Amino acid sequence: MILNVTFWAFSALAVFSGWRVFRADSMVRAAYWLLLSFAAVGIILVLLKAEFLGLILILMMGGEMTIMAVFMVAFMMNPAGLNPMTMVHRNSVAIVAGVVSFLAIAALGLFARFPVARAPAGVDPTRKLGVELLGNSMLVFQTAGVTLLAAMIAAIAISSARGRYGDADQGSVEPDQMVTAPAGDVAAAAAHDPAPVISPGVHQ
C-alpha cells in the first residue's frame, strides 16, 4: 500500500517536473526541473529494489545538471538567462515526434510480454550488477568508458588555450597554416634555430 502510493507519487512528480522543463523560462530552472525528474526516477528505481542504480543516478545527475546549467548560461545567445526564453522550438516536428515516441513506448508497455520470473530471494542486486559489469560485459563497458575518456581529453585539448602550438590568445597556428619564408631563408633559419623547420603543406 505505502509502496504503491510512493510509486505513484514519484511517478507523477517525474512526469510533472519533466513537463516543467519545457515550461520554465530560465535555463537554470529548466536544468533543475530535469534534475528533479531524474531524482524521482531514481527513487522509483530504489522502490524497484535497484537501490544502487537509483542512488547512483541521483549522485551523477546532481553534478551533471549543474554543469549543464552553467554551460547553457555561458554559451547561449541569452547569457545569464535574463530574457524569458521558450524551451520549445520547431513545434510541429516536436509534437509529431513526441506523440509518436509516446505511442511507441506506451505500446511497448501495453503489448510487450515482460518476463515474470521473480528474482530469487537473497540476491544482492548491487553484487549482480558488479559481476555483470566486470564479468561478461566487461569488454563492452570498458571500451565505452575508455572511448568516453578519450573523447573528454580530446575535447579539453581542443578547447584549451594552452595548445600544442602555443597559447590561443598569442595567435598560435598549426604548422600547416604557417606562411614560410623562401627556401634560402629556411636554411638560414635552420642554421639559426637548431630545430628543423618543417612545413609539409607548402609547395615551393
Added chain:
Amino acid sequence: MNALRVVIAVVSVGAVSVAGIYLAAWVDLLVGRAVAGLEVRPLDALSAPLRWGAATALKTRTTTERPDAETWALAPALLAALAAVGLAAVPLAPGLLAADVANGIVLFGAAMALVVVAVFLQGWSPNSPLPMIGGYRFIAEGLSYEIPLAVVLIAAALPARSLAIAPIVTSQEHLWNIVRQPLGLPLYLMAGLGLAFWGPLALPEGQDLAGGSSLETSGVSRILWRTAQLLVLVAVAAMGAAVFLGGWLGPLFPGAAWMIVKTIILLVPLIATRHFVARVPTERYVVVSWAILIPLSLLDVFIAGIQALVAAR
C-alpha cells in the same frame, strides 16, 4: 519493533544534528577567541550562538531586484535536508540507523553530490554579481572534491565487501581503516572541508566576495543557511568516524558514546582549520585537486584493493 527502532533512530539523528550544530558553532567561537588572543570564556560563549540566532531571526528576510525567489527560498532548506540525509546514513550505534539502506555509502555520496546544487542556487538566485561568482566557484570546487571523496569512501568500503555502513564499521574490528588506509582519512577530511565550503575551502563565501553566495541572504534564511552548513560538517565528521575510526567499536563504554567521541575528534579540527589555514585560491585548489588529490585517492583505492585481494586468498 522495526518501526520503533526507526523512530528512535530518526529522533537520535535529530538530537545529534542539533547538538552537533551547536557544538560546532561553540567550538568555532572558542578557537577564534583563542587565536585572536582574547579571553576564551567558554561559558559565556555557550549562549553566543543562541543570541546571534535571536538577533538574526528578528530581521526581515529581504529580497533583491528580480531574484529567482522560489529557488532562493529553497536553497537553504535543500542544504539542510541533504546534510540530514547524509547524517541519517551514518549508524550511530549498532542497529541505530535512520536510513537503513543496503548502499548507505552511495546514499551519503548522492546526498553530498547534491550539495553543489544547493550552494549554486544560493549564489545564483539573488541575481547579484558577487553571490553569482560564489555559485560558479563552488561548481569548480565541487568537481574537484567530489572525486576524491567518492573514491576514498569506496576504498573504505572495500575491506567490508559491502556498500552498507554497518558492515564497514564491523570490518574494522581488528584494524581501523585509518591505519589500513593511511591516505583515506586525510583525503576524506580535505574533501569534507570543500563539501562544507568551510575554512580554507570557503571559496563560494570568501571574504574576497564579501560573503559570496550568502551575501544577500538575511533573516531566517541566513540562520538556516549557517546551521545547514554546520550540519554538513557534522555529517562529514560522523561519516568519517564511522568509516575510518571504527565507528561504535571501542571498549568499556556503549557504542553510541564511542561514536560521539570519535565524531567530535574529527569535528573539532575541521572547525579549527578556519582559524589557522588561509583561504585557498580557487584555481590553485582545482589544479592541486586534479593533479595531486585525485591521483592520491586512486592510489588509496588501489592499496585497499590489493589488501582485499590478499585477504581473500
Added chain:
Amino acid sequence: MGVKAALARLAAGAPARCFAVVGAEADEIAPWLRLDPELVIVDSPRAADVLLVLGQLDDEMVRAAAGVHDALPPPRGVVSWSPGGERPVSWPFTDDVRVDDPAQIPAACRRLRDELLSGRRASSPDILPDIDPAPWRGVGPFGQGGAGMTGGVPYGRPLAARADDRDGLKLDQILVRVGPYLPPFPSGLVLDVKIQGDVIQEVSIPTPAAVAPDLISAGAHSAGAHSLTGERALFNAAVTQPVPVADIEVARARHHLVWLAEALRVSGLEAYGRRVLKLARTVRPEAAEPVDDLSRWLRRNVSLRWGTSGVGMVSASRAAALPGGPVARAAGDGRDARSLDPAYERLGFTPVVLEDGDALARWRVRVDEAQQALALAQRAGESLTTPIGLVEGPCGPIGGERSTSAALVTMLPELLVGMEWGDAVTTVVSLDIDMAEAALPHDAAVASRAS
C-alpha cells in the same frame, strides 16, 4: 508578541552587527572598531543591524551610502560620526544617531540595535525610491521588457554581453560596478569591471576619485586638534618641520600592522587578523618581540604563501613608474625617501628591498619594514627628522608631485585584467591604496594640513 520580546531579550546580549561606511578623516577610527567587543563589523549590509557612517562623505559617496542603507534588512538604523560634527547638505539619514565622541560609537550602536530589535524605535525607512533602472514592464511577450532571446532590457537591466574567453570561446560577460564600500577594497575605490565567470576582462575607473576636494578642506579645518594626533597629520607635518624619528617609525609600524590585520582578514584568517590588530594598538619599540613572532609565523604559514605568491605581479618597469613606496620596493626598486634624510643615515638605515614584485613580496616588505621601523624607533632616541620636503609615508613618499596611491589607482586597470576575482582582491589589498591620499592634489593637501 511574546516570542518576539523573548527573542529581543536574548538578542540584547549579542554584539551589534554593523556595516561600516568609511569616508575621509575616519581612517584613524574605523580599523579599531573591529577590536571592540560590543561590535561586529560585518561584510554584507544584509547581515547588519546598524549602518555606521564614519567621516566625511562627498555627494557621490552619500548616494552610495543611501543605497547600502536600503540593503540593510529592517529593523535597521544609522549611527553617524563626522570629525567636525558637520553633515553635508545632501545628508539622507534623517533619523540617524549622531555621535560626537568616537569613543561612544560602540555603545551607541549597541543601544540603537537594542531599541530597534525590541521595537522601541522604528526602523529607518527606505531612502531611495524603489524604481526600475530602465522601463520594462509590459514590454515584450512576457512583459519582461524584451522580445526574443536577446532583445530589450529585461527587468530593467541590460542583458549580458558576449566576449571571447581565455580559450577562444564566446561566453557571457557582465559589467559590474564595485565599490565604493566593498569591504575588501579600500573605502572609496570604485571600479567598473567586466567579468566573465570570475575572470576579470576589463577594468575602468568611473570617477577620478571618490572624495571631493571641497569636503576635504572643510574637514581639515574643522577637524582641528583631532587631526594633529593622527598618523596622516604626523607624516604630513614631517614634510616641513622636524618630527621625532621614533614617532614617525612607530606610526609606520602601526600602519603596516593595521594593514596586515585587514589583509589577514580578507585571506580568511579573521581571528588572527584581530590578534595582529590588537598588537598594532599596543605596539612599542621596547616590546618588539611579538612583531618578530608574527613575522616568523607569517613565513611559516604555507597557506598564505599559496594565496599570494605570483599574484599581482608589479614588474620592475611598472615599479619604476611609481613615485616609490613599499609596492615599488617589493619589486626591486630601492627608492625610499628616508635614504635622503641625514637623521636616518646616522641610524644606519638601509631600505627593505625584495625582488619578486608579487603580493607575497609586498606582504613581506611591509612586515619587514614594521620590524625595521620598531628597531629604528628604539635606536633613534630623541633624534628628529630633517625636513627635506619629502617624507616616506607608509604608502609611499609624501610631499612629491604625485602620491603613490594615485599612481597605484591609475595602474589598477592594467594590473587586474585577466585575473580571477580572488586574485584581483588579493592584489588590490596588497597594494594598500589610501583613497584619501589618492584623491588629493598632493602638494595642495600637504600645504593645507601643515598650515
